[in-house]
Amino acid sequence: MIRVLVADDQAMVRGALATVLGLEPDIEVVAQAGDGAGALDLARRTRPDVALLDVRMPGGDGIEVCAELTRSLPGCRVLMCTTFGRPGYLTRALRAGAGGFVVKDASPEDLVDAVRRVHRGLRVVDPDLAVASLTHGTSPLTPREREVLTAVLGGGDDVAALARSLRMSQGTLRNHLSSAIGKTGTRTRAEAARVAEEHGWL
Missing domain, CATH: 3.40.50.2300 (Response regulator)
Structure with missing residues (x-):
């Protein structure tokens, strides 16, 4: 059996x-x-x-x-x-x-x-x-970029609140978001999170 x-x-x-x-x-x-x-x-x-x-x-x-x-x-x-x-x-x-x-x-x-x-x-x-x-292909995102986009996907819209919840500075958060947006070929963090989610990268 x-x-x-x-x-x-x-x-x-x-x-x-x-x-x-x-x-x-x-x-x-x-x-x-x-x-x-x-x-x-x-x-x-x-x-x-x-x-x-x-x-x-x-x-x-x-x-x-x-x-x-x-x-x-x-x-x-x-x-x-x-x-x-x-x-x-x-x-x-x-x-x-x-x-x-x-x-x-x-x-x-x-x-x-x-x-x-x-x-x-x-x-x-x-x-x-x-x-x-x-x-x-495989995910182009780093673990930290995945974490940031997952937080965005979960409804995180305010940069200051996102930075606090992820325990990073707002500047670092913006850097991760900018990199993820570039890698996903999108224009906004919401679009980047959606594309990453659709591809199963999150």
């Missing part, structure tokens, strides 16, 4: 994924989690063979959870499954140790096949996403 943990912050999606997998004779869903912290806790307790993780979750996103599982539970393979089929997410997930990356509009048969293949140690990547990743 392939023991699977399913983690997704949307209860209906999580239940549907668990149901699809649970219908297979060689797959057993041993745990379900609604956030990153819960996924890590349940993974440590249940020792699944495969963790099926959503990218965007509260309490630690799926990529952070993937990196931690790769470090602390090397016997657990990770398959990312997300609505957000963005090239940057794919690159970050693979770097974190994910064995596969599928999108939620994949067919149930493709999802089941991906779980089995990842369990066998094979790499599984949605083909459209793989092509998009090659087209867009």
